[in-house]
Amino acid sequence: MNELQGAGVALVTPFNTDGTVDYESLGNLIDYQIKEGMDYLVVLGTTGETATLNAEERKQVWEFTSTHVAGRLPLVAGIGGNNTQEIVRQVDQFSISGYCAILSVSPYYNKPTQEGIYQHYKATSEAAKLPIILYNVPGRTGSNILPATAIRLAKACRNIVAIKEASASFAQFGEIMRDKSDDFLLISGDDPATLPMMALGAVGVISVVGNAYPKKVATLVKECANGNYIEARKLHSDLLKITDLCFIEGNPCGVKYILKNQGIIATDGVRLPLVPVSTQTQEAIEKEMEKI
Template identity: 65%
Template sequence: MDELYGAGVALVTPFHSDGSIDFDGLKRVIEHQIKGGMDYLVSLGTTGETATLTEDERKAVWKFTAEVVAGRVPLVAGIGGNSTAEVVHQLQSVDHRDYVAILSVSPYYNKPTQEGIYRHYKAIAAASPLPVILYNVPGRTGSNVSPETTARLAHEVDNIVATKEASGSFDQFSKIMRDKPADFLLISGDDPATLPMMALGAAGIISVVANAFPAEVAQLAKLCLENNYVEARKIHSKLIRITELCFAEGNPAGVKEILRQLGICGPTVRLPLAEGSNQLSDMIRDELKKIA
């Protein structure tokens, strides 16, 4: 999966103030990513507020994204959930011809055992027409995909090709790197951890902050792949504060406020999320002046 090396972005889904999808805004976001040199785009991951979209809206976003991208960069589709049967249904009912892989978050809320997680992903892989990227984000799902389960799936299931890791545990990252097959990819799912994870051998990042700063994130990943950590650290340091602000009041409220101030799309999010506060907006404005 050479397409998954370097910098990917978990695209936001822009909304109009009435809550409907802003497809013109989404087009601007996509063009901003391609102009900035992102290696691939992820449509409808967590940052895309997928949990608040209807099935018809999800299909419309995937179709529109593929039409706008028009083959210029690889595309990954986010398809996950806490019902294995429903995820399998989505995989079988969506047109994936313009996509290279599926990103599937581990089941949330249910708190399955490791055996349950293993069986969940085996069922998804069996149903998927495309290679599957695991997505481990315990802070959101309430359960962790252990390094042992990751390695088990990586070795036993041919079309499970990578994991997006957002556990925050470098012990876990190290064990995955030690135990995985040579061609299985570890991908950072946490912007602040990108540089140190790539120093361990990760293939890249699926980023949130890249929605606003694609050129910087793409260059950071490129420098890390070239083992040029001296220059990579400069970009890492530049992005520390703005990344903090991205997540200060929840994702994607922070990055959507940044995109608003950059003139790319509006700040609207769907309930139960709420737009960023005036205080956050002021802090973002001050930081943008510093890093412009």
């Protein structure tokens, strides 16, 4: 899966002032990512506010992105949830051209056991026509895909090819790198962890802050891949504060505010239960943008 090596971005879903999807802004955002050197795009991951889009909206966003990209970059579709039967149905029916893989978040809220997580992904993999990236983000899901479970899935299911790791556990990252096969990929799911994870052997990142600063993120990943960690540290440091501000009042509220200020998207609107960032956070973001 060479398409998954390097810098990927979890695209936001821009909205008009009436709450509908803003496809003009989405097209602008896609073109910005391509122009600034991103390696691949993740469409409707959690950053895309997928939980608040209905089935028809999701289909339209996937189709629009595929048509607009027109083969210029690899695409990954986000399909995950806590209803295994529904996720199996969705991955089985997914047939939109232009996509090379599916990113599937671990079941949230239910708090399944490791065996439950294993069986969920096994059923998903059996239905999927595309390779699957596991997505482990315990801070959002309430459960953790342990390294042994990830490795077990990779061995049992040939189309499970990677894991996007956002557990913040370097012990866990190290276990995965120690026990995985050469062709199973570890991908950073947390922007500030990208540099140290790549030093351990991760192949890149699926980034949030890359929406707003794709060139910096793409360059950081390239420098790490080439072993140029002195250059990478500077970029890593430049992005630390702005990344923190992107998440301080919920994702993607902060990064949408940056994108609106950059003129990439028309509004920073989000769908409830999220709300736009406060005036205090706006001021902090603007100050950090000036520094960058």
